[in-house]
Amino acid sequence: MVEVDLNHIYKKYEGNDKYSVNDFDLHIKDKEFIVFVGPSGCGKSTTLRMVAGLEDISKGTLEIDHKVMNDVAPKDRHIAMVFQNYALYPHMTIYDNMAFGLKLRHTPKDVIDKKVKDAAKMLGLEEYL
Structure with missing residues (x-):
């Protein structure tokens, strides 16, 4: 951050x-x-x-x-956001939806895992991972 x-x-x-x-x-x-x-x-x-x-x-x-x-450029700002009328990828798990942007940036798997779990905890979504 x-x-x-x-x-x-x-x-x-x-x-x-x-x-x-x-x-x-x-x-x-x-x-x-x-x-x-x-x-x-x-x-x-x-x-x-x-x-x-x-x-x-x-x-x-x-x-x-x-x-x-x-x-x-937007792609170079490393900003992620969820829009008011958001769209999830229905073929992906909640975890994979949350990790998607980080995977696009070739973030190491251990870093992705920590960030997704931290965000899920903050949002009260841990049980859905």
């Missing part, structure tokens, strides 16, 4: 005169667990999509481990 900093983040979609995300600041410390909660349309998903690199940041900087990531 590393630190994540969102510094004065703005998002304005083309053709819209209002910002979807307006001057958002957040510092996430190493090993800290963050949850975004708010009404529909308040910018939660947009912010997460900007962190993942799936949306461009209109203004501001995103830093991961003290490196500016604004122009880094």
Whole structure:
């Protein structure tokens, strides 16, 4: 895990005169667990999509481990997220679904096992592995 900093983040979609995300600041410390909660349309998903690199940041900087990531491709950010309308791979076990992104990055099996089990424990899913 590393630190994540969102510094004065703005998002304005083309053709819209209002910002979807307006001057958002957040510092996430190493090993800290963050949850975004708010009404529909308040910018939660947009912010997460900007962190993942799936949306461009209109203004501001995103830093991961003290490196500016604004122009880094999503695949190179090493970010994983579960979307609101998520899709699991039905032919895979829960364990394999959770490990999928790490396997794509050729993470060693022992590291994958530890990370999946740690995440399952945090989410109360241990009995389903």
